[in-house]
Amino acid sequence: MEIKLKKDIATLKKVQKWTKNILTRISNHSNEIKSDNIVKQSQKNGKTNRKTTPSTKMTTNIIKNQSMTTKSMTNIEHDEEFYEQKYKRDYYDFLLIGNGISGYSNIYERIDEIKRCTGIDNLEMVRPIVEKNSKNMKLKIKVKEYSDYKTLTKEWPSDSFKTGIKIKKSYPNLKVIVLDVQRNLKANQDNIQIKALQDNYGLYNIRRIHNHKNQPCNKITAKCKKISDFIDVIKDGVFIGSKKYRVIPHIVNYRVCSKCGSLKHQQKDCLKAQYCLKCSGTGHQIDNCNSFFDKCINCLGPHKCFSDKCKEIAQKKIFINRFVLKILIGEKFISSASDILQVGYDSEEDQTSQSFDTSKLNFLIESIFSDKINNLEHTLNNQSSSIRKIKENIQQITNDIPDVKSSVRSIQETLIDLNSKLNFEVNSFMVNELESVKRNIEINNKSIEQIYETSLKNNNNIQKELFEILKYLDLSKT
Ligand SMILES: [Zn+2]
Ligand SMILES: [Zn+2]
Ligand SMILES: [Zn+2]
Numbered sequence: 001m002e003i004k005l006k007k008d009i010a011t012l013k014k015v016q017k018w019t020k021n022i023l024t025r026i027s028n029h030s031n032e033i034k035s036d037n038i039v040k041q042s043q044k045n046g047k048t049n050r051k052t053t054p055s056t057k058m059t060t061n062i063i064k065n066q067s068m069t070t071k072s073m074t075n076i077e078h079d080e081e082f083y084e085q086k087y088k089r090d091y092y093d094f095l096l097i098g099n100g101i102s103g104y105s106n107i108y109e110r111i112d113e114i115k116r117c118t119g120i121d122n123l124e125m126v127r128p129i130v131e132k133n134s135k136n137m138k139l140k141i142k143v144k145e146y147s148d149y150k151t152l153t154k155e156w157p158s159d160s161f162k163t164g165i166k167i168k169k170s171y172p173n174l175k176v177i178v179l180d181v182q183r184n185l186k187a188n189q190d191n192i193q194i195k196a197l198q199d200n201y202g203l204y205n206i207r208r209i210h211n212h213k214n215q216p217c218n219k220i221t222a223k224c225k226k227i228s229d230f231i232d233v234i235k236d237g238v239f240i241g242s243k244k245y246r247v248i249p250h251i252v253n254y255r256v257c258s259k260c261g262s263l264k265h266q267q268k269d270c271l272k273a274q275y276c277l278k279c280s281g282t283g284h285q286i287d288n289c290n291s292f293f294d295k296c297i298n299c300l301g302p303h304k305c306f307s308d309k310c311k312e313i314a315q316k317k318i319f320i321n322r323f324v325l326k327i328l329i330g331e332k333f334i335s336s337a338s339d340i341l342q343v344g345y346d347s348e349e350d351q352t353s354q355s356f357d358t359s360k361l362n363f364l365i366e367s368i369f370s371d372k373i374n375n376l377e378h379t380l381n382n383q384s385s386s387i388r389k390i391k392e393n394i395q396q397i398t399n400d401i402p403d404v405k406s407s408v409r410s411i412q413e414t415l416i417d418l419n420s421k422l423n424f425e426v427n428s429f430m431v432n433e434l435e436s437v438k439r440n441i442e443i444n445n446k447s448i449e450q451i452y453e454t455s456l457k458n459n460n461n462i463q464k465e466l467f468e469i470l471k472y473l474d475l476s477k478t
Helices: 002-045 054-071 080-086 099-103 107-118 146-152 192-201 227-236 311-320 322-330 354-422 428-477
Strands: 092-097 125-130 137-143 166-169 175-178 203-210 216-224 238-240 243-245 247-249
Touching: 080 146, 080 227, 092 146, 099 137, 107 125, 107 146, 137 146, 175 227, 192 203, 192 227, 192 238, 216 227, 227 247, 227 322, 247 354, 311 322, 354 428
Parallel strands: none
Antiparallel strands: 092 137, 092 166, 125 137, 175 216, 175 247, 203 216, 238 243
16 A cells, blocks of 8 residues: 555656646747747837937838838828828919910909909919910919918819819929839830829829930839829839839939039029139139149039039038928938938049939939838848747647646546545555645646646737738738
8 A cells, every 4th residue: 555655656746747847848938929929019119129220210110101001001091181281392383274364464363363263362473374376375373382272273163264264283293213124114105004103103204214325224203193102102112013113212413513513503504604613723624624622612612513522512402302301201211311312421432523423322312212121121021930930839839738738637637546545544644745745736737727728818819910910911012
């Protein structure tokens, strides 16, 4: 009897050790899963402790934006008015077309008629345009406020300017570049793929870019009808056929007058004398310059007058691109204008001509925006590998569950067995030891059951989240 009991106790101790092992295994797994969740969560929220360089900040923001748009496609989508209010244009203009307009012979009659029809009288400009052939008159009207523009471009009374009028709205001045487009794609209206670009993305004036030798480049430009179209194509790219193409904003470069170096006009309008663009001297051109020193015509600084180092050029570029920069900064594509325009950029490179400057600007913009897309792809890859890991963990836990179940069962059986044995009269030392072992096993048993339950719950949660992530990944791929 005693020998048998000793044997039983030994077995029970083994069981105890075994259950402890299972407990540690389970808690290890749940820790792994927790840390995976934290990584995933922080990627979602963009809270990873990355260096805050502009481009990574931009990537994080883009990812955040994209997950936001995927999650709530319907309720966060802003209407055009939201963007027009957020990014105000300098002015708003439109064309008023109608046969009766030419009957209003002076500016006061026209302004009075516009006020009668719409109630608006604070017009910035009302300029008549006479068509060459038909001699029909149109009016180009400019206002300062978006609210006035909205009122003016609504329906007019049918007797406006006696015979009724039509409105032709103007689009915001936003241009984009589509990258890596095959050179054999004909960028004209008859092309069905170009037509699809217009219809699907609100693009117009789609044109192939040619290099200085008039050969087609692998880029096409397009204008955007709405601010939201501009933001969307930069964020998501465009499909031509089944292939996705990257899209970057078009930034206008500025060239100084190639005759006198001025920032205020171009050569065709130049009334000044010839100045050297390198040393700002007279009597020679840059190609024949013998000066050892550079002197800027505009800021008198020690650089050529078309150099990136010139703060006046930088200011000019920021000024002419102010509308598009406002949107790029507001939508957090860039953190400041200097991300793409080299404000006072201190480069040791020696520029010899203005065209070099232009290609460098394009290259910079392209690299910044492709950097952004590469980073995005990298993060997506990271996410899918962490999803794979979570899957493996879930699989392991699922594998462990029968183990835990059977161990719980066998412990229960042993306990029942022991209980019946304890009914016999035995050595009191044995009874004490047995009871303490029994208590331990009961405690372990309970915690195993608890862990089993929480891991089941975790399992469900993780599967739900996995499904969300897979959905998100699928959506962002399309
Ligand atoms: Zn000039
Ligand atoms: Zn010179
Ligand atoms: Zn300068």
